[in-house]
Amino acid sequence: MNPLPALSKIRVRLVLSFGLAFLAMAAFGGISYSYFFRMEQKLVFLSQADAMVNMALEARRYEKNYFLYHQDKDFRQALDYLSQYEAMLTNNRQHLLNSLGLSEHKKLAQLADGYRELFREVHRRTGRWSIEEVAPLVENLRSAGKSLIERSEALARSERNHMHRLLKEYRPLLIIFLAGLAGIGALVVYYFLVRLVRPLHTIEEATKVVGKGDFRPIPYDHREDEIGHLIQAFNRMALHLKQNNEQMVQTEKLTALGTLTSGVAHELNNPLNNISTSCQILLEEMPPETAPYHKELLTAIDSQVEKARDIVGSLLEFSRRRKFKLERENLYQLVSESLKLIRGETPVGVKTRIDIPREMAIELDKGHMFQALLNLFMNSFQAMEQGGVLTVRAREIKESNQIELTVDDTGTGIDPEILPQVFDPFFTTKEVGNGTGLGLSITYGVIERHQGRIKVENKETKGCRFIVTLPANRREG
Ligand SMILES: Nc1ncnc2c1ncn2[C@@H]1O[C@H](COP(=O)(O)OP(=O)(O)OP(=O)(O)O)[C@@H](O)[C@H]1O
Numbered sequence: 400m401n402p403l404p405a406l407s408k409i410r411v412r413l414v415l416s417f418g419l420a421f422l423a424m425a426a427f428g429g430i431s432y433s434y435f436f437r438m439e440q441k442l443v444f445l446s447q448a449d450a451m452v453n454m455a456l457e458a459r460r461y462e463k464n465y466f467l468y469h470q471d472k473d474f475r476q477a478l479d480y481l482s483q484y485e486a487m488l489t490n491n492r493q494h495l496l497n498s499l500g501l502s503e504h505k506k507l508a509q510l511a512d513g514y515r516e517l518f519r520e521v522h523r524r525t526g527r528w529s530i531e532e533v534a535p536l537v538e539n540l541r542s543a544g545k546s547l548i549e550r551s552e553a554l555a556r557s558e559r560n561h562m563h564r565l566l567k568e569y570r571p572l573l574i575i576f577l578a579g580l581a582g583i584g585a586l587v588v589y590y591f592l593v594r595l596v597r598p599l600h601t602i603e604e605a606t607k608v609v610g611k612g613d614f615r616p617i618p619y620d621h622r623e624d625e626i627g628h629l630i631q632a633f634n635r636m637a638l639h640l641k642q643n644n645e646q647m648v649q650t651e652k653l654t655a656l657g658t659l660t661s662g663v664a665h666e667l668n669n670p671l672n673n674i675s676t677s678c679q680i681l682l683e684e685m686p687p688e689t690a691p692y693h694k695e696l697l698t699a700i701d702s703q704v705e706k707a708r709d710i711v712g713s714l715l716e717f718s719r720r721r722k723f724k725l726e727r728e729n730l731y732q733l734v735s736e737s738l739k740l741i742r743g744e745t746p747v748g749v750k751t752r753i754d755i756p757r758e759m760a761i762e763l764d765k766g767h768m769f770q771a772l773l774n775l776f777m778n779s780f781q782a783m784e785q786g787g788v789l790t791v792r793a794r795e796i797k798e799s800n801q802i803e804l805t806v807d808d809t810g811t812g813i814d815p816e817i818l819p820q821v822f823d824p825f826f827t828t829k830e831v832g833n834g835t836g837l838g839l840s841i842t843y844g845v846i847e848r849h850q851g852r853i854k855v856e857n858k859e860t861k862g863c864r865f866i867v868t869l870p871a872n873r874r875e876g
Pocket residue numbers: 774778779782808810811812813821822826827828829833834835836837838839840863
């Protein structure tokens with residue numbers, strides 16, 4: 400058997416689809432982790448940036464108080480908040496460098512430093528210098544404080560914007576992933592329902608039907624996966640069961656009829672013999688003056704009795720289990736001998752052909768097989784009264800160790816309606832007295848005794864074909 404292309408196997412497809420889904424989930428999980436990690440860092444820093452803005456605001460609040468009340472503690476508080484602001488600048492240096500760059504970081508540090516220096520200067524000179532003298536310094540201090548707050552706010556704003564950007568980037572990724580996952584899910588569900596569950600249901604139904612004696616095959620759509628194989632195996636099984644069932648029915652019929660007919664034939668044989676003998680005696684001992692009309696009647700009785708005895712003879716033949724002995728015979732010879740035997744019965748215009756390898760030999764019971772073949776040939780001749788060709792072929796089927804013998808004619812063919820009945824005992828379409836309808840049932844029995852099979856089909860052109868398969872080599876034992 401050809402190895403299946405790997406992809407057509409259900410197992411491989413399932414592993415692939417689940418593997419793909421798993422990989423997609425792992426990739427998405429990794430990407431999501433990196434996004435969340437960055438967002439978390441941003442959030443932490445954002446709170447730091449907000450805290451820096453607050454420090455700067457606090458410093459400025461104390462600066463205002465200082466100018467209102469001229470108290471030292473406000474000056475110290477302002478510087479204290481400024482130190483905290485600077486500490487934050489140092490602690491978050493790396494993060495600030497990453498998001499702001501070196502120059503901006505330096506700028507913030509310089510601003511904080513400049514603000515402190517200015518404040519100190521103002522504090523030192525307050526009380527010693529006149530207000531007009533200090534005013535420009537105070538003005539500088541205020542604008543330095545303002546810039547410090549503006550820049551710190553800009554920093555918090557930029558971090559917030561960065562967070563928004565990350566969220567914006569993440570959203571389409573999430574949508575693509577969910578859509579992909581839904582797609583894979585839908586495919587898997589479709590595959591399970593349509594390609595697995597439905598055919599399995601069909602097989603289940605077919606199994607129930609087979610159990611009831613209906614051996615119809617399941618339609619096979621040439622799928623090459625495990626389900627396809629299962630359907631093929633099921634159909635093979637159904638075909639075998641059908642053949643075995645038919646054979647069993649036929650055998651039962653033959654057995655039942657065999658018993659019946661042997662009894663009837665036996666009972667009829669004696670009276671028929673008596674009639675025949677009496678008729679012979681009467682004919683022989685008839686006085687010369689007997690009317691010719693009476694003589695004709697007696698001759699008619701005698702010939703009808705002879706016919707009846709023939710029928711009884713074939714009935715007995717049908718029911719009798721004669722000795723059966725298998726011997727190796729040359730098939731070509733067997734066929735040509737049987738054809739010779741009925742040469743006298745061959746209608747004018749009928750040609751016979753044998754297409755059998757000369758050396759082909761097979762184990763069979765010659766007497767029985769003769770009889771089986773003669774019945775087939777006679778039927779063909781009877782169906783080709785207007786002329787035709789009878790062809791007998793044989794070939795060896797190595798794979799199944801069988802020999803197939805076909806008997807092919809160009810006769811009337813068989814009406815498809817009666818095709819299933821032709822092997823039945825006493826089934827005949829011939830007129831009363833022309834056929835007993837036992838020929839094919841005897842042939843059937845003989846082939847069966849040879850552990851073979853016989854079937855018939857109408858040809859597409861003209862006539863019908865009987866196909867006999869026989870074991871080519873029997874094993875010893
Ligand atoms: N080669 C054939 N061509 C056409 N019809 C056939 C052929 N062989 C068999 N039949 C049909 O099958 C029927 C049964 O055949 P079978 O040989 O059992 O009986 P028969 O020929 O009618 O009678 P018998 O063989 O007992 O003289 C025939 O009556 C005929 O209708």
